[in-house]
Amino acid sequence: MSTGTAAIPSSSKGAKQLRACLLCSLIQHPLEFRKHGCPNCEELMQMKNSADRVTQCTTTSFDGLIAVIDPEKSWVAKWQRTSKYVRGLYAIRVRGRVPEDVEHELENRGIRYRPRDQTTGDID
Numbered sequence: 850m851s852t853g854t855a856a857i858p859s860s861s862k863g864a865k866q867l868r869a870c871l872l873c874s875l876i877q878h879p880l881e882f883r884k885h886g887c888p889n890c891e892e893l894m895q896m897k898n899s900a901d902r903v904t905q906c907t908t909t910s911f912d913g914l915i916a917v918i919d920p921e922k923s924w925v926a927k928w929q930r931t932s933k934y935v936r937g938l939y940a941i942r943v944r945g946r947v948p949e950d951v952e953h954e955l956e957n958r959g960i961r962y963r964p965r966d967q968t969t970g971d972i973d
């Protein structure tokens with residue numbers, strides 16, 4: 850049942866440096882993204898060990914924080930092996946788009962990419 854837990858950043862240290870994943874809006878410290886990638890979408894984003902990819906695939910431009918303790922199924926489940934987001938801290942709104950190669954990869958899998966900068970629901 851456990852699908853893993855993201856490293857939850859402590860708000861006390863350098864919250865401004867935190868970055869949100871453009872695909873699933875998980876918030877982590879950039880070093881976590883670089884060390885472990887995004888626990889939800891590393892398969893597509895491939896940020897591990899690449900500061901450049903972390904810069905491309907995450908953003909500091911996000912609004913609102915929600916701690917997700919019991920993540921619901923989401924469209925992320927369409928490409929994930931697991932059916933849920935990991936537990937962690939998520940942005941309510943994220944500005945920006947994933948890199949084109951990620952968008953193409955989603956297309957290849959028959960998934961329509963939805964930028965996370967809209968308030969509309971992301972549930973089919």
Ligand SMILES: [Zn+2]
Pocket residue numbers: 870871872873874875887888889890891
């Ligand atoms: Zn992600």
